[in-house]
Each structure stands twice: as C-alpha cells, then as structure tokens.
Amino acid sequence: MAEAVDVLFINPGNRKQIYQDLGDEFCGIEPPAFGALFATYLRQQGLRVALIDGPAFNMSADEIANSAIDDYRARLIVIVVYGNQPSASSQTMTSAGAVARHIKDGDPDARILMTGTHPAALPERTMLEEPIDFVCDLEGPVTIHKTFEALKAGDESFADVPSLWWRDEGRIIKPRSAEPLITSLDREMPGIAWDLLPMDRYRSHNWHAFDHLEDRSYASMHTSLGCPYKCSFCCINAPFGKPAYRMWSPRVVVDEIAFLAETYGVKNIKFVDEMFVLNKRHVLEICDLLIERDLGVNIWAYARVDTVQDQFLDKLKAAGVNWLCLGIESASDNVRDGALKKFENEDIIDVVRRIQGAGIYILGNFIFGLPDDTMERMQSTLDLALELNCEFANFYSAMAYPGSPLYAEADASGSELPSSWHQFSQHAYDSLPLANAHCTSADILEFRDQAWQTYFTDSNYLSMVRRTFGDDVVDHIERMVKIPLARRIVEEKYAA
Numbered sequence: 021m022a023e024a025v026d027v028l029f030i031n032p033g034n035r036k037q038i039y040q041d042l043g044d045e046f047c048g049i050e051p052p053a054f055g056a057l058f059a060t061y062l063r064q065q066g067l068r069v070a071l072i073d074g075p076a077f078n079m080s081a082d083e084i085a086n087s088a089i090d091d092y093r094a095r096l097i098v099i100v101v102y103g104n105q106p107s108a109s110s111q112t113m114t115s116a117g118a119v120a121r122h123i124k125d126g127d128p129d130a131r132i133l134m135t136g137t138h139p140a141a142l143p144e145r146t147m148l149e150e151p152i153d154f155v156c157d158l159e160g161p162v163t164i165h166k167t168f169e170a171l172k173a174g175d176e177s178f179a180d181v182p183s184l185w186w187r188d189e190g191r192i193i194k195p196r197s198a199e200p201l202i203t204s205l206d207r208e209m210p211g212i213a214w215d216l217l218p219m220d221r222y223r224s225h226n227w228h229a230f231d232h233l234e235d236r237s238y239a240s241m242h243t244s245l246g247c248p249y250k251c252s253f254c255c256i257n258a259p260f261g262k263p264a265y266r267m268w269s270p271r272v273v274v275d276e277i278a279f280l281a282e283t284y285g286v287k288n289i290k291f292v293d294e295m296f297v298l299n300k301r302h303v304l305e306i307c308d309l310l311i312e313r314d315l316g317v318n319i320w321a322y323a324r325v326d327t328v329q330d331q332f333l334d335k336l337k338a339a340g341v342n343w344l345c346l347g348i349e350s351a352s353d354n355v356r357d358g359a360l361k362k363f364e365n366e367d368i369i370d371v372v373r374r375i376q377g378a379g380i381y382i383l384g385n386f387i388f389g390l391p392d393d394t395m396e397r398m399q400s401t402l403d404l405a406l407e408l409n410c411e412f413a414n415f416y417s418a419m420a421y422p423g424s425p426l427y428a429e430a431d432a433s434g435s436e437l438p439s440s441w442h443q444f445s446q447h448a449y450d451s452l453p454l455a456n457a458h459c460t461s462a463d464i465l466e467f468r469d470q471a472w473q474t475y476f477t478d479s480n481y482l483s484m485v486r487r488t489f490g491d492d493v494v495d496h497i498e499r500m501v502k503i504p505l506a507r508r509i510v511e512e513k514y515a516a
C-alpha cells in the first residue's frame with residue numbers, strides 16, 4: 021500500500037466506449053495535462069498528491085476505484101473531467117460517474133470532487149446526477165486547495181470555498197463566490213507534475229509521427245490557458261468563466277520541454293493550447309529559445325486561419341513545430357459565419373499553401389452539420405478538404421457541447437441532445453451529433469464517416485503522402501481505413 025496522500029487526482033476514461041476498436045496503432049494516449057498541473061499547484065501549497073491515469077493503463081472504472089481506495093487513502097479525491105481537448109470533456113462523464121459510483125460503493129466516506137469543462141458548464145446537474153460531494157464550477161486548483169483545507173479542519177460548512185457546489189443534509193448549496201483565476205502561472209503552477217505520470221505509457225497520435233512512426237514517445241503540455249475567441253460550437257472557456265488568455269513565460273515553457281526531452285527521451289510534443297499561434301511575442305520567444313536549445317523535438321500546435329502570419333512560419337519550422345492544426349470547419353461562408361469564424365475560402369487556401377511552403381505539415385479540422393449546413397454544403401466542405409490536401413484531416417460532426425453557446429441554443433430550443441454523456445464522442449457507437457434544420461443526426465454522422473473514407477482513400481492524397489512520408493505511412497493509412505466504425509443511429513436509419 022502506498023503512503024496516504026492529501027489529494028488524489030483521477031483521470032477517468034473508457035477508451036473502448038469512446039473510440040470503439042480503433043486499435044493502439046492508430047490512437048494516441050495523452051497525459052492528463054490539467055490534473056497534473058493542479059497537482060503542481062497543490063504541491064506548491066505543501067500538499068502530498070498522487071494521480072491515477074485510468075486510460076493510460078486501460079483501467080476499468082472499478083479498477084480505478086479499487087486503486088483509489090486501497091492504495092492512496094486520500095482525504096479528498098478529485099475526478100478531473102477535462103479530456104484531451106475542450107470538446108472531449110462531456111464524453112468522459114459516463115466513465116467519471118462510474119468511477120465515482122464504484123468509489124462510494126467501496127468507501128461511502130470517501131469525499132469526491134469533480135472539476136473540468138463539463139462539471140463547470142453544468143455544475144448543478146452534475147451534483148444532481150453523480151454520487152459526489154462537490155463540484156467546482158471554475159478553473160479548479162484554488163477551489164480544490166480550499167476544499168481540502170476545510171476538510172482537514174473538520175469543517176462541514178464549505179460556504180467560504182469559492183466556486184464550490186456542496187451538499188448540506190441532502191440539499192445542494194451553490195457557491196457564494198467565484199474562484200479567482202490564477203494570475204501568475206509561472207509562480208503558482210509552474211508546469212506539469214511529470215513524476216506522477218507513467219511516461220512510458222503515452223503515445224503520440226499516428227499522424228504526428230508520420231516522419232518517424234517507430235518513435236511515438238509523447239507528452240502534451242500547455243504554454244497558455246483559455247482562448248480570447250467565442251466560436252459558437254466551442255466550450256473551451258467554460259472553466260474560466262469568460263474568454264480569457266493567460267500564458268506561461270517562454271523560458272518556463274522551454275525548460276519544461278528540455279526536461280521532457282532529457283529526462284524521458286520524449287520526441288513528440290503537443291501544445292495543448294487551443295490557440296498557440298496568437299501572441300506574437302510569446303510564439304517568437306518560445307521559437308527562439310527552442311532554436312537555441314536544439315532539443316530535436318517534433319511539436320504540433322493549434323492556429324487559426326486568421327492568426328497565422330508569415331513572420332511566424334520559418335521560426336516555427338526551425339523550432340521543431342512541424343505540424344499546425346487549423347480549424348477550417350466548413351467551406352460555406354454561411355456556416356462559418358454562424359460559428360463566428362469570419363474568413364473566406366481564398367484566405368484558407370492561401371494560408372494552407374503558405375504554411376506548407378514553409379515545410380510545416382497541416383492537420384485540417386472540418387465540421388459537418390453546424391446550423392445552416394446542408395448536404396450540398398457538407399459536400400462543398402469535403403471538396404475543399406480534398407483540394408487543400410492537408411497532410412492529415414479530422415472530420416467532426418457538429419455537437420452541442422455543454423458550455424458552448426450552441427448547447428445553450430439547442431437546450432433552449434428543445435433539440436435532441438445526448439441522453440448519455442459518452443454520446444458526445446465523435447467515434448463512439450452511440451455517437452449522437454446535433455441535427456439541424458436540413459439534416460438529421462444520422463445523415464450528418466453517415467456523411468462524416470463517408471467523408472473520412474473518401475479523404476483517406478483518395479489517390480491524390482495517398483500520392484502526396486507517399487512523396488512526403490514514404491510507403492510505410494501509406495501502408496499505415498491503408499490499414500487504418502479498413503477498421504470499421506459502427507454507428508447505432510446510422511444502423512437504425514437503414515433498419516427503419
């Protein structure tokens with residue numbers, strides 16, 4: 021039995037429920053960046069912490085719960101429901117709830133707090149639905165610390181803890197104050213507690229390592245938190261309470277990357293920031309330091325079509341930022357404008373070509389089924405994807421994620437929304453995209469799956485991959501597209 025800890029963090033998740041049988045070769049396994057950041061914050065306050073990463077070991081909910089009860093004896097258990105990207109929080113809730121139930125079955129006295137994008141977006145509902153004691157409705161670390169201190173003091177009133185929803189003799193009590201956002205990330209939360217994580221279990225996404233599929237050693241980390249934009253389908257700012265943007269200093273970021281490369285031999289790194297290429301000084305200073313340190317890492321990061329400027333590109337490439345992920349979303353101006361992304365198709369084509377011209381590969385993100393999308397417009401989006409011929413592409417069905425303006429609209433208008441949280445997964449058998457005025461959920465999901473097949477079997481795409489990455493990567497992609505993705509609502513459409 022390990023030594024008792026003050027706070028135990030749990031990263032929940034059920035890979036089979038979320039991804040079906042996509043296979044280890046084609047999926048990445050990401051470190052739980054938020055949980056391990058919060059662990060650093062608590063260590064700065066002098067607390068003893070531990071973390072169980074369920075998905076890294078493919079643990080079931082009862083295995084996670086048994087380990088939590090038997091191995092750690094924590095005063096406070098925190099289930100961190102963040103996912104690998106903002107939209108991946110809700111899909112994790114089914115597993116998070118199962119973990120909480122198993123813990124309470126095994127130890128009714130365990131005190132459980134949930135934090136993350138989904139609980140922050142729907143705190144009261146989370147309190148009503150899950151067998152937990154607390155929900156944090158903002159960022160997390162300060163609330164977690166103050167909750168622990170209250171428990172340690174034997175306090176059974178949590179009224180002074182900011183952003184904490186709690187129970188008083190069965191009644192759900194709202195917080196009286198809001199958790200302050202951390203202002204000095206460098207000082208208060210200087211990087212991830214890597215030593216708590218099973219670093220040899222993490223694996224990059226396949227495409228991220230197309231230049232070297234034999235080495236998928238991996239870590240994901242932030243250089244900033246939040247996003248100043250307000251796209252209608254995005255829930256990123258739910259835990260921050262407003263569109264906000266805070267950065268770690270470039271020196272702290274690059275020291276952390278050097279630590280990963282030198283201590284764990286990590287080659288592939290993801291910047292989790294939903295918007296890395298934004299602040300000119302931040303980006304260029306990180307690039308300069310990476311160029312100076314020459315760490316040999318292979319980085320991917322997010323950018324927006326309207327934030328990529330030529331002055332960034334050569335520096336990014338020289339720094340090892342070999343992939344940029346662009347949220348292209350749709351070929352239709354109407355659909356993009358509805359999502360509050362105001363740029364034209366010509367801008368997209370121009371930016372993609374300029375990025376590729378600098379030797380940086382592109383992961384293009386496309387969404388089918390946003391409000392105003394039609395079958396015709398979805399086909400135009402697929403045609404644009406084929407014309408752009410990005411080195412990799414993600415195709416999403418529009419979902420109204422809790423915490424996004426789209427969710428508030430869908431909820432208010434009585435649109436059908438998932439009844440189980442894992443139905444928010446893009447790859448699940450039970451996946452349920454949002455229908456719109458023109459297309460059913462099944463139409464959109466079926467179109468998305470066919471678009472995926474069309475793109476990755478396209479001869480123009482495969483020729484480009486062969487020229488750029490070689491025959492092995494073409495073989496890899498051909499194996500990937502043979503894996504079937506079953507969908508309940510599409511099966512029902514044809515059974516009807």
Ligand code: SF4
Pocket residue numbers: 247248249250251254255256294295324347
């Ligand atoms: S740019 Fe839009 S989609 Fe991307 S993180 Fe910001 S709000 Fe979300």
